[in-house]
Amino acid sequence: MWLLAASVLLGALRAGSAQLILVGTSIIERNDCNATVVLPCYVTNLEQNNEKVMFVTWKKQGNTIFSYRGETKKTNTDPAFSSARFLSQVDLVKGVASLVLSSAQATVGNYSCEVTESNREGEVKMELRNSSVVSCGDETPEEKCGSWFLLVERAVMISLVCSLVILCAAQLTVIGLKYEIESQKKVCTIVALVIFAVVAGVGAALFIQDGYTVQNQAGLGLMVIPAVIVIPLQYVMFGIAFDSLMQATLALIGLKLLGFIIAVVGFALCVPVCPPLHGSVLIAGLAIMAIASLLSLVYVNGLRIMGSRMKDHPRPGKAVEEPLNDAKGVMLE
Numbered sequence: 001m002w003l004l005a006a007s008v009l010l011g012a013l014r015a016g017s018a019q020l021i022l023v024g025t026s027i028i029e030r031n032d033c034n035a036t037v038v039l040p041c042y043v044t045n046l047e048q049n050n051e052k053v054m055f056v057t058w059k060k061q062g063n064t065i066f067s068y069r070g071e072t073k074k075t076n077t078d079p080a081f082s083s084a085r086f087l088s089q090v091d092l093v094k095g096v097a098s099l100v101l102s103s104a105q106a107t108v109g110n111y112s113c114e115v116t117e118s119n120r121e122g123e124v125k126m127e128l129r130n131s132s133v134v135s136c137g138d139e140t141p142e143e144k145c146g147s148w149f150l151l152v153e154r155a156v157m158i159s160l161v162c163s164l165v166i167l168c169a170a171q172l173t174v175i176g177l178k179y180e181i182e183s184q185k186k187v188c189t190i191v192a193l194v195i196f197a198v199v200a201g202v203g204a205a206l207f208i209q210d211g212y213t214v215q216n217q218a219g220l221g222l223m224v225i226p227a228v229i230v231i232p233l234q235y236v237m238f239g240i241a242f243d244s245l246m247q248a249t250l251a252l253i254g255l256k257l258l259g260f261i262i263a264v265v266g267f268a269l270c271v272p273v274c275p276p277l278h279g280s281v282l283i284a285g286l287a288i289m290a291i292a293s294l295l296s297l298v299y300v301n302g303l304r305i306m307g308s309r310m311k312d313h314p315r316p317g318k319a320v321e322e323p324l325n326d327a328k329g330v331m332l333e
């Protein structure tokens with residue numbers, strides 16, 4: 001009787017000591033705003049709290065993606081999961097075996113965390129899913145809540161930057177047709193515009209993609225920051241078209257500058273936040289720049305039509321001054 005009780009007790013002890021208890025979260029949700037994804041895994045009954053006797057393996061769908069041997073301090077990582085690392089290496093001895101993955105590498109699927117301490121071991125399984133949140137406030141149900149910018153916002157921003165380039169090019173063409181431009185000035189303005197178009201194009205290609213990654217952020221930066229070029233460009237173009245910069249032209253340049261400042265402030269507010277709360281500021285800034293470009297084009301073009309009598313007068317030349325000013329008067333009315 002006594003022996004039986006002892007053996008049952010011993011058996012229970014051995015069974016207990018052979019198992020590590022691991023806890024995690026059975027279902028983990030990720031969304032586009034997660035730059036990294038944390039797969040939680042905690043051991044609640046470590047006895048030795050000694051890294052040297054620990055061995056941790058993370059698997060996805062049964063394949064090892066990350067393993068760590070405490071004895072050698074050696075980490076093995078599947079190349080497809082190169083971003084994998086412990087949430088906190090120093091807390092491993094306290095039982096924290098949680099894994100961090102970059103969002104791009106944390107593909108949906110079933111993951112498992114296995115921890116061994118000497119001869120005791122345990123496992124916990126979890127499923128990583130895309131966020132089930134499909135609607136968010138007033139947004140249409142098709143749009144995910146947890147994304148950086150909605151597709152329509154991205155499309156609007158890219159369209160605005162495109163129109164900025166096109167309107168500048170149109171203005172340059174109109175001015176080029178009407179006035180003689182020094183070849184050096186011509187080359188410089190065209191090169192500046194082409195560089196802006198190319199950089200913004202690269203930015204748009206990075207930005208249009210789903211996600212909230214460094215690429216998306218850099219893409220938006222490449223579209224917004226270099227837009228500053230259109231301000232000196234506008235100054236140069238007005239300088240070619242008009243002998244002196246009048247109030248109206250200075251106001252148009254000022255409007256462009258204001259738009260740019262608003263856009264940069266919006267950009268700075270949007271970059272660190274997902275989902276962005278101030279996307280409208282950025283869009284408003286770009287829209288103001290595009291409107292200023294459109295008005296400048298109309299102004300340059302309008303002056304060309306209204307002041308058709310200037311056609312006979314080559315530029316530069318003081319003789320042009322008078323009719324030009326008349327034309328300006330007409331414009332301003």
Ligand SMILES: *[C@@H]1O[C@H](CO)[C@@H](O)[C@H](O)[C@H]1NC(C)=O
Nearest residue numbers: 028029030031034036037038
């Ligand atoms: C993703 O981010 C949300 C909120 O920022 C957070 O609650 C969630 O735990 C993150 N998901 C993962 C898998 O890390």
Ligand SMILES: *[C@@H]1O[C@H](CO)[C@@H](O)[C@H](O)[C@H]1NC(C)=O
Nearest residue numbers: 061108109110111126127128
């Ligand atoms: C993960 O496992 C659950 C149940 O264990 C299963 O329903 C689901 O389809 C699995 N997911 C994948 C991506 O294999």
Ligand SMILES: *[C@@H]1O[C@H](CO)[C@@H](O)[C@H](O)[C@H]1NC(C)=O
Nearest residue numbers: 031032108129130131210211
């Ligand atoms: C989950 O979301 C990612 C990125 O948003 C996407 O690439 C992937 O196809 C989605 N997977 C599923 C199963 O919906």
